[in-house]
């Protein structure tokens with residue numbers, strides 16, 4: 001029986017989406033953003049030399065069709081990404097209005113988001129009084145710090161010391177529908193932070209704020225570092241997704257990384273989390289041992305969280321090259337009737353102003369018993385194709401792109 005592996009390279013956009021003009025980083029529209037294209041260009045120009053050097057080298061992803069997808073999506077050549085695709089390859093576009101992680105993943109899993117998320121205004125303070133009061137009540141503190149739009153690493157560098165002195169949690173948001181709480185793992189306490197976020201989540205979910213995110217950190221003044229104990233308390237998907245469908249068909253569903261949080265645990269049979277390096281080990285183990293007929297759904301978040309939001313071009317390129325090198329042996333371990341699709345949930349161009357996601361098209365490249373170009377598709381077609389590969393009927397909005405290609409099963 002066939003198995004499926006759906007792997008999200010978080011934020012690896014390949015060129016502005018047609019509706020990018022309606023999305024912003026600060027005052028600048030996302031028109032012209034191109035996460036992969038601009039990284040490749042910076043590498044070729046010798047402008048991404050920290051911890052790596054020269055043109056971007058992604059031989060495994062490029063052989064599957066990554067460079068071809070970049071050219072199709074944006075017209076950008078992608079210096080160093082010139083292979084003739086061996087796999088099934090193409091591009092996907094999002095219809096959900098948010099350019100955030102849950103919107104992207106739900107839609108990839110066959111569920112476009114049918115509503116608008118609630119966002120916080122770009123004022124300071126930005127949070128309503130009753131929400132602040134609830135944070136104080138749950139945490140048993142007299143006040144909160146932050147209460148503004150901020151980048152997570154910048155705000156802990158700025159307010160970490162005051163947080164340790166007062167014991168007040170640092171609360172901030174972004175252009176996404178999120179309420180983030182940063183607190184020191186030792187002086188505030190990790191368990192206490194997680195309980196605070198869990199307790200606050202229902203109030204915010206009721207207002208369509210997508211996620212409450214615990215952002216624990218360690219260290220001292222001048223050297224605060226976030227840890228891998230981040231936890232997202234996400235609104236549950238408003239309808240069935242690919243995970244529910246596969247589980248409902250009596251198949252095993254495995255998730256790797258943030259996927260369990262993004263789907264609020266719905267349809268998740270078995271889950272592992274950790275840093276991307278650990279997740280790659282888990283992906284290799286799943287390719288070696290996942291049950292026949294199963295779905296493995298993975299998210300590699302560090303492209304986005306460590307490099308995209310931080311506007312770190314060298315770091316993003318380095319992580320791509322690490323990912324590609326580690327993926328090589330994993331691709332070789334796939335069985336003849338397995339399908340592995342690699343894609344992304346939105347963009348996060350590290351050469352772009354601001355620190356927020358960018359509204360982009362994403363690549364869809366696959367290894368399996370199919371090949372050929374699938375053109376520019378909808379995100380939901382990814383979920384429909386996975387279901388089709390597994391032989392499970394799916395009446396969601398997507399159309400499988402496997403039909404019409406060289407089906408070797």
Ligand SMILES: O=P(O)(O)O[C@H]1O[C@H](CO)[C@@H](O)[C@H]1O
Nearest residue numbers: 150151152153174176178309
């Ligand atoms: O700056 P940090 O804390 O990494 O926040 C980023 O992470 C959030 C959730 O993915 C996004 O909304 C973005 O603002």
Ligand SMILES: [Mn+2]
Nearest residue numbers: 010011101345
């Ligand atoms: Mn994301």
Ligand SMILES: [Mn+2]
Nearest residue numbers: 304305309357
């Ligand atoms: Mn992000």
